[in-house]
Amino acid sequence: xxxxxxxxxxxxxxxxxxxxxxxxxxxxxxxxxxxxxxxxxxxxxxxxxxxxxxxxxxxxxxxxxxxxxxxxxxxxxxxxxxxxxxxxxxxxxxxxxxxxxxxxxxxxxxxxxxxxxxxxxxxxxxxxxxxxxxxxxxxxxxxxxxxxxxxxxxxxxxxxxxxx
Amino acid sequence: xxxxxxxxxxxxxxxxxxxxxxxxxxxxxxxxxxxxxxxxxxxxxxxxxxxxxxxxxxxxxxxxxxxxxxxxxxxxxxxxxxxxxxxxxxxxxxxxxxxxxxxxxxxxxxxxxxxxxxxxxxxxxxxxxxxxxxxxxxxxxxxxxxxxxxxxxxxxxxxxxxxxxxxxxxxxxxxxxxxxxxxxxxxxxxxxxxxxxxxxxxxxxxxxxxxxxxxxxxxxxxxxxxxxxxxxxxxxxxxxxxxxxxxxxxxxxxxxxxxxxxxxxxxxxxxxxxxxxxxxxxxxxxxxxxxxxxxxxxxxxxxxxxxxxxxxxxxxxxxxxxxxxxxxxxxxxxxxxxxxxxxxxxxxxxxxxxxxxxxxxxxxxxxxxxxxxxxxxxxxxxxxxxxxxxxxxxxxxxxxxxxxxxxxxxxxxxxxxxxxxxxxxxxxxxxxxxxxxxxxxxxxxxxxxxxxxxxxxxxxxxxxxxxxxxxxxxxxxxxxxxxxxxxxxxxxxxxxxxxxxxxxxxxxxxxxxxxxxxxxxxxxxxxxxxxxxxxxxxxxxxxxxxxxxxxxxxxxxxxxxxxxxxxxxxxxxxxxxxxxxxxxxxxxxxxxxxxxxxxxxxxxxxxxxxxxxxxxxxxxxxxxxxxxxxxxxxxxxxxxxxxxxxxxxxxxxxxxxxxxxxxxxxxxxxxxxxxxxxxxxxxxxxxxxxxxxxxxxxxxxxxxxxxxxxxxxxxxxxxxxxxxxxxxxxxxxxxxxxxxxxxxxxxxxxxxxxxxxxxxxxxxxxxxxxxxxxxxxxxxxxxxxxxxxxxxxxxxxxxxxxxxx
Ligand code: FES
Ligand code: FES
Numbered sequence: 001x002x003x004x005x006x007x008x009x010x011x012x013x014x015x016x017x018x019x020x021x022x023x024x025x026x027x028x029x030x031x032x033x034x035x036x037x038x039x040x041x042x043x044x045x046x047x048x049x050x051x052x053x054x055x056x057x058x059x060x061x062x063x064x065x066x067x068x069x070x071x072x073x074x075x076x077x078x079x080x081x082x083x084x085x086x087x088x089x090x091x092x093x094x095x096x097x098x099x100x101x102x103x104x105x106x107x108x109x110x111x112x113x114x115x116x117x118x119x120x121x122x123x124x125x126x127x128x129x130x131x132x133x134x135x136x137x138x139x140x141x142x143x144x145x146x147x148x149x150x151x152x153x154x155x156x157x158x159x160x161x162x163x164x
Numbered sequence: 165x166x167x168x169x170x171x172x173x174x175x176x177x178x179x180x181x182x183x184x185x186x187x188x189x190x191x192x193x194x195x196x197x198x199x200x201x202x203x204x205x206x207x208x209x210x211x212x213x214x215x216x217x218x219x220x221x222x223x224x225x226x227x228x229x230x231x232x233x234x235x236x237x238x239x240x241x242x243x244x245x246x247x248x249x250x251x252x253x254x255x256x257x258x259x260x261x262x263x264x265x266x267x268x269x270x271x272x273x274x275x276x277x278x279x280x281x282x283x284x285x286x287x288x289x290x291x292x293x294x295x296x297x298x299x300x301x302x303x304x305x306x307x308x309x310x311x312x313x314x315x316x317x318x319x320x321x322x323x324x325x326x327x328x329x330x331x332x333x334x335x336x337x338x339x340x341x342x343x344x345x346x347x348x349x350x351x352x353x354x355x356x357x358x359x360x361x362x363x364x365x366x367x368x369x370x371x372x373x374x375x376x377x378x379x380x381x382x383x384x385x386x387x388x389x390x391x392x393x394x395x396x397x398x399x400x401x402x403x404x405x406x407x408x409x410x411x412x413x414x415x416x417x418x419x420x421x422x423x424x425x426x427x428x429x430x431x432x433x434x435x436x437x438x439x440x441x442x443x444x445x446x447x448x449x450x451x452x453x454x455x456x457x458x459x460x461x462x463x464x465x466x467x468x469x470x471x472x473x474x475x476x477x478x479x480x481x482x483x484x485x486x487x488x489x490x491x492x493x494x495x496x497x498x499x500x501x502x503x504x505x506x507x508x509x510x511x512x513x514x515x516x517x518x519x520x521x522x523x524x525x526x527x528x529x530x531x532x533x534x535x536x537x538x539x540x541x542x543x544x545x546x547x548x549x550x551x552x553x554x555x556x557x558x559x560x561x562x563x564x565x566x567x568x569x570x571x572x573x574x575x576x577x578x579x580x581x582x583x584x585x586x587x588x589x590x591x592x593x594x595x596x597x598x599x600x601x602x603x604x605x606x607x608x609x610x611x612x613x614x615x616x617x618x619x620x621x622x623x624x625x626x627x628x629x630x631x632x633x634x635x636x637x638x639x640x641x642x643x644x645x646x647x648x649x650x651x652x653x654x655x656x657x658x659x660x661x662x663x664x665x666x667x668x669x670x671x672x673x674x675x676x677x678x679x680x681x682x683x684x685x686x687x688x689x690x691x692x693x694x695x696x697x698x699x700x701x702x703x704x705x706x707x708x709x710x711x712x713x714x715x716x717x718x719x720x721x722x723x724x725x726x727x728x729x730x731x732x733x734x735x736x737x738x739x740x741x742x743x744x745x746x747x748x749x750x751x752x753x754x755x756x757x758x759x760x761x762x763x764x765x766x767x768x769x770x771x772x773x774x775x776x777x778x779x780x781x782x783x784x785x786x787x788x789x790x791x792x793x794x795x796x797x798x799x800x801x802x803x804x805x806x807x808x809x810x811x812x813x814x815x816x817x818x819x820x821x822x823x824x825x826x827x828x829x830x831x832x833x834x835x836x837x838x839x840x841x842x843x844x845x846x847x848x849x850x851x852x853x854x855x856x857x858x859x860x861x862x863x864x865x866x867x868x869x870x871x872x873x874x875x876x877x878x879x880x881x882x883x884x885x886x887x888x889x890x891x892x893x894x895x896x897x898x899x900x901x902x903x904x905x906x907x908x909x910x911x912x913x914x915x916x917x918x919x920x921x922x923x924x925x926x927x928x929x930x931x932x933x934x935x936x937x938x939x940x941x942x943x944x945x946x947x948x949x950x951x952x953x954x955x956x957x958x959x960x961x962x963x964x965x966x967x968x969x
Contacts (some may be wrong), residue, residue, distance in 0.1 A: 001237075001288075020288065027287070036204040037197020037427070041377045042461040046888035049377055066362070078199035091195035095187055098857045102689030104377045105430025110195060133895040138377045138429045139689045140857060141864030143658030157258040 008072050009077030010035060021143070025061040025069050026050045037077040037107040041136065048135030051108035052076045059116045074098065077107035080114055090114055090152040090158070099148035101139035107137050113149045121160075122153060175770045180553075180709060181702030182916065185853035188694045190687075191707075197428040200846060202381045202398050203458050210383070211240065213444055213457040214290035216280040216297045217467070217590050218272035221308070221881020222320070223301040225268045228280055233296035238289025242297060243281040245269040253442055256412055259435075259660055260512060261331025262341070262503035263323075264541060266439045268319075272301070273320060273501030274540045275883050276466030281443040306881040310498040310535040311476065313339040318808065320501065320536045332512040335806045335931060337449035341503050341534035346517040348595045350530035355490035358647075359481030363569040363634035367561045369554045371473035371498070371539070371875040373465055374546040375893065376688070378428025381458030383445035387683070388452055397441060399424045400434040401726025402686055404663055406718045408437050413445060424716035427662050430688035431865070433469045434543035435506045435728050454780040465886045469506075470875050471497040471541070471546030474516075474554045480562045488581045490527040491520055493558060496532045497543070500671045504821055505534075505543030506728070507550050508560060508658040508665060514550025515649045515815075517594035521559035522603050522647045522819060523581040528593035533897050538881040547865055547926035548651040549729035556646040560931035562642075566945050574935075575616060578645050579607060586865075589912075596649060598817045599919075602845070607645055610821035610843045613905060614640075619825060627943055636831050641937025642824035646831040646928040650920045651734025651816040660725060666811040667735035668722035669743045671700060672703040673804040675793040677786030681743075684724010685736040686716040690858070690922055692732065696740050699916060703744030703750070705771030705785040722807055730818070732918035733850065734911075739810035741915040750792070754804075755783040757797050816911045816919035820844040822863075822928045826936040830967045833873065833959030837900035847910045847919035855921050856904050862925025863902050868894050869926075871932035892954070941965065 003018040010033060017032050024043075029035040029052070037129070041049035043062045050062040053075040080088050087095065090110055100106040116123065116131040121133065129142070130151050137145060170178070180186045190569060193199055208801040226857065230242040245267040248254040255263045265411075268279040282293035307313040307320065319325065319338045328335055332342035356362050381395035393415055399405045402422040403790075410417040440457040459468065479492040499505060507514040513532035520528050545551065563581075567574035582603040583590050590598040619641055626639045655664030668684040681700055685692060691711040701708035715721055723738060748768065755773035756763045759781055766773040773788070775781040783791070791797070792804040825839040842859050849855055872892035876884040885891045910917025930951075937953045938946055944965045949957070962968060 022288065027720045031206070031286075034206070035197075036201075039201065039378065040203065040458075042381075042888050043426075044887055044889065047377060047461075047893075077195075081196050087195060089190070094195050095191040098188065098853050100194055101691065101857060101861060102186075102377070102427060102429040103190065103199045104689075105202065106194050106199075107197040113853075117484060127778065129896040129899075133897040134894060136377065136893050138375065138431070138865070139895065141860030141902065142864075142899050143860045143902060144857060145897060 001051065004067060006066050006070055008069050008074055011013040011076060019066050020113040021065065021067050023066045025066045028059045028066040029061060035076055037039060039104055039107060040164045041104065046136065048112060049105050051112045051135060053111055053115055058112050077111050080110060089155045093148040093152040093155065097144045097151055099140060101147040105135060105137040109145060115154065117153055121157060125150060171761060172770050173780055179701040179705065179707050179771065182848065184698060184851065186694055186698055186708060188691045190691060190693050195761055201426050201428055202376055205383045205386065205396055207454045208675045208851065210454045211280050211283050211284050211285060211447070212287045212290045212454050213447055214287065214294050215463065216282065216294050218268065218275060218277040218279050218297065220272060220303055222273060222304040222306045224271050224304060224365050225279065226300040226302050229298040230280065232298065233293045235294045236289060236296050238285040238292035239282060241283040241292065241447060243267065246397030248446060251446065253412065253446060256437060258440055258502055258504040260503040260505040260508065262509060264502040264817065265506055266442045271810055274538055275881050276540060278439040280468065281447065282450060285449045304501060306538045307339065308537055308539060308879060308881050309876050310496050310537055312833060313537050322533055322540065329636055331661055334354060339536045341499055341536060341651060344513045344532045345530070347529040349529045352490045352492050352527040355527045356479055356481045356492060359489055360484045361569055362481045362561065363481055363566040364479045365562065365565045365607055367558050367948065369472045369474045369476065369557050371470050371950055372546060372869050372873050373470050373875050373891065374431035374433040374544065375465065375891065376431050376433050379459035379461060379464040380434055380438060380440065381439050382444050383454055383456045384448040384478065385454035386448040393422065393445065394421045394423065395445065396423045396425060398427050398434045400430045400686060400688065400714055400728050402718050403684060403723045404725055405437065406662060407663060408661065422718045424686045427686065427688040431547045432471060432506065432728055435544055436469055436504060438468050440509035447945060460890060462886045464473045465875065465885050465891055467540055469544040470500065470540065470542040472554060473542050476554065476558045478558060478562045480566050482566055484571065486572050486577050488523055488525050491525050493519055493530045494656050495532040497532055498537050498539065499534050499543050500537055500539040500541040502541040503534060507677060510654055510657055511550060514545065515553050516551040518552055518596060518649045519536050519555035519558050519649065520592050520594055521556060522583060522645045524583045524587065524720060525593055530594055545729055546841055546863055547923045549652065549740045549923055552648050553927050553930060556927045557747045557931045560644050560646065560935065561948065562933055568942060568947055569728055573591055574643050575611060579604065582607065598647065598855045599911050599913055600909050601647065601817060602820055602907065603645060603819060606819065606821045606845055606907045609905065609907060610823055610841060614839065614841050616825045636829060638828045638830060638940040639713050640826045640828060640936035640940030642826065642932045642939060644932040645927050647815055647817055647819045648927050649815045650730035650923065651812055652729050653815055653857060654784045654813060655811045662747035663725060664811065665725045666809050667724040667731065668807065668809045669736060669737050669739040669804060670722045670807040671743045671747055671902050673747060673789045675790050675841060677706055677789040678705055680712045680714065681740065682714045682721040683736045683740065684722050685727040685732040688727060690732065691854050694703055695854060696737065698850055699737060699740045700744050703741055704748050730923045733918045733920045734816045734914060735810060735812055738812060738915050739808040742810055743806045743808035747804055750800065750804060751785060751788045753800060754788045754791055754797060758783050758791055797946050804906065813935045815913060816847065818844065818846045818919040818921060818924050820928045822932040824932045824936040826940065828937065828940045828958060830962040833962065835954035835958065839903065839904045841905065842925060843905040843907065844921055844924050845907045845909050846921035846924065847914065849906065849908065850918060859925045860902055860903050862923060863929040864894055864899050866926045866929030867900060867933055868892055870930045870951055870953060871901050871950045874952050
């Protein structure tokens with residue numbers, strides 16, 4: 001199959017490569033670029049393990065062709081760490097509140113939660129549960145994921161306030 | 165020195181040992197996407213394998229034409245049973261003493277069965293190749309009902325024709341696998357004949373699937389120069405896989421290195437040996453390249469490792485006052501096309517004989533008949549210790565059915581039948597010795613915590629309101645008191661393929677007082693790197709943060725049987741404590757030498773040996789570690805390391821009391837879990853944070869199973885639930901909130917008293933949710949309705965009881 005030339009930004013770095021038009025974004029990220037944070041749990045848009053941030057929206061990268069990401073700005077969990085390489089507030093809160101076990105859903109969870117908190121910086125528990133419902137976890141029963149996200153919102157809001 | 169002024173409590177806290185909710189060391193990697201799972205493995209020239217699968221549940225394979233597939237760009241090879249036959253690899257042994265086709269050998273026995281293996285340069289080309297393989301099938305009559313299968317003339321397994329003896333005794337019919345009997349049949353039936361009350365019910369625990377978020381997969385890499393095979397895979401038992409691969413492939417075991425990297429959840433799915441592993445190994449040998457095979461979700465739900473599918477016909481007898489006198493159970497077990505259950509060899513129905521539960525039942529009898537049908541093989545322990553889930557569901561349903569018959573409160577019925585604290589160690593009628601328990605205390609604590617009497621009053625009022633037309637919602641109170649049997653197990657009666665089910669730990673203390681420990685188990689999210697270091701920290705007084713923990717590489721880790729059946733803490737955890745104690749014993753001699761006293765004149769104090777009666781004279785473990793490398797100590801070898809292979813004297817018996825309050829809308833069949841209280845007693849608690857996390861996760865899996873999750877087939881054997889669209893995995897939106905609690909009854913035979921907890925919540929929550937549904941409809945005469953209690957089925961209950969008006 002003939003290949004097309006794709007150019008996009010991944011975690012702040014411009015990348016380009018050749019890909020078949022049918023190549024899914026998740027496979028381009030994982031296999032061509034070696035960005036293996038996002039995972040494949042279903043390939044049918046149900047589990048959210050492949051969630052990445054694309055132009056400011058959460059997308060399931062198993063259901064996006066890399067062709068559709070032409071020119072896009074993509075952020076994966078790898079791109080969420082602080083500039084100095086330390087864990088972001090959200091990542092730290094997942095650790096603090098035991099919001100992960102096997103870790104397989106975690107990159108998608110954190111990437112989705114990151115966007116959720118951009119969309120709604122002060123969510124209620126219910127809003128978190130609803131906003132995260134596109135991401136499945138088989139290990140945690142979500143209790144601590146919800147706690148981690150609410151805690152992250154608090155910390156981030158406090159930081160914002162302190163900065164103002 | 166700073167630590168000289170610290171109190172023992174402060175020193176102890178600094179270790180982050182047992183009892184501490186230590187944050188997980190794994191999470192720094194996982195939260196930034198730096199885990200290393202099988203599908204993350206990439207190597208030069210790596211190829212991808214993918215299966216052609218059968219669209220039919222039962223058919224003859226007339227021909228397979230691979231010519232077109234081999235023309236597809238990127239496709240390098242297509243393996244069929246014919247290619248594997250010369251190697252003797254077209255069939256493989258199962259864990260249950262049966263054998264299983266690796267690739268269809270003349271016929272297929274379930275939809276989704278592996279027919280051919282396409283090897284290509286990338287996963288897209290492999291999928292193209294799969295499309296291009298032409299297979300001609302001739303359909304055969306399909307058997308999806310195990311009761312029918314036992315009567316049918318249709319022969320599923322021609323390869324077993326004329327074999328009246330299977331791996332577990334006589335076969336009664338060509339579709340029959342085994343009969344397994346426990347207990348005293350005559351005595352139990354005699355008790356039943358004379359009983360005041362006998363309740364009888366068929367309890368079905370439907371077919372489901374562990375469905376970890378990461379599917380099964382492997383990367384096989386045969387190095388033709390060194391003759392070494394490296395096999396990365398999602399293996400819950402890497403050492404056992406190495407031995408099995410060696411036995412079936414003929415490659416010497418020392419030339420095989422099996423590595424389980426990070427595993428994205430297992431729950432029993434990743435215990436078995438699958439066709440994908442065998443085909444990847446062969447493909448790597450054939451092509452000389454590393455070959456990766458990773459299931460997609462459909463492959464996973466259709467072909468690897470279903471769980472449950474037990475039809476349990478039960479009878480329970482009691483006196484008028486409710487004292488249980490006998491339990492009888494006949495189970496028809498649907499094993500699918502091959503018997504690939506993952507159970508210890510001598511237990512073809514696992515530990516189903518724990519089905520007397522938490523109750524002192526003097527007479528009991530259990531028989532299990534295994535049956536072949538046209539469904540996928542498996543029968544794995546989905547977050548359970550070998551059919552304990554089925555056993556717990558059975559007895560906890562039978563108790564409820566008996567309560568109805570006796571017109572008694574089900575909480576009270578349980579209380580008067582619990583094994584009493586002073587009866588432990590307790591010998592059950594079906595052959596187990598329960599190590600320890602205090603059921604009454606746990607039960608009373610649970611009932612008090614939820615305000616049980618008030619709940620019953622509220623429920624009665626609700627019923628009045630419902631009858632008066634004031635509400636359309638019923639209220640159900642689900643009760644469960646479960647007893648598990650985990651930590652398989654004593655080598656004398658537990659083995660898998662002849663491998664005794666001990667486990668192991670090796671600890672090496674470095675000169676500067678840090679350490680590395682390696683175990684025969686493998687974490688799939690349980691946080692072993694965190695918790696096992698805590699055991700060592702408490703035992704030898706080095707901070708958990710200074711202890712690296714490794715598992716999963718058979719070239720470096722000591723041999724062990726792996727992680728499933730909640731066996732890591734009971735068995736490998738014990739090995740860890742024992743290895744640490746060996747180190748402490750040597751450390752004591754070193755300390756005594758350094759302090760110039762007799763060995764018996766020093767005593768252990770948190771992180772040091774102190775001269776008895778003189779606290780100012782001591783040697784810390786750190787100092788001892790250095791001395792062991794730097795001093796010539798008469799009579800002692802240098803260095804400080806130890807290994808323990810631990811053969812547990814008994815299983816452990818965790819237990820718990822769960823209560824669920826559920827609202828059910830009779831018009832829509834929808835439910836709302838208003839409260840879920842889970843009290844677990846797993847003996848000594850190593851890391852409360854992780855225990856609580858395990859309970860959350862297990863209860864959520866249990867919620868799914870009870871309320872909607874199922875592997876369903878139609879009459880043609882078509883798999884109806886092969887995607888996450890149809891196979892219910894709860895999201896954060898519908899998952900209930902849990903209230904956790906605990907009591908602590910240590911195991912008397914475990915070195916640190918721990919019993920294991922990972923599976924308790926799955927075992928306990930399923931009957932609890934199910935009992936809540938049943939309880940809501942109890943006033944209208946419901947005694948038994950099979951799971952899953954999805955909205956449609958609950959709606960049907962209401963309709964069948966005439967509640968829709
Ligand atoms: S892999 Fe994309 S949603 Fe599951
Ligand atoms: S932590 Fe394992 S799937 Fe979420």
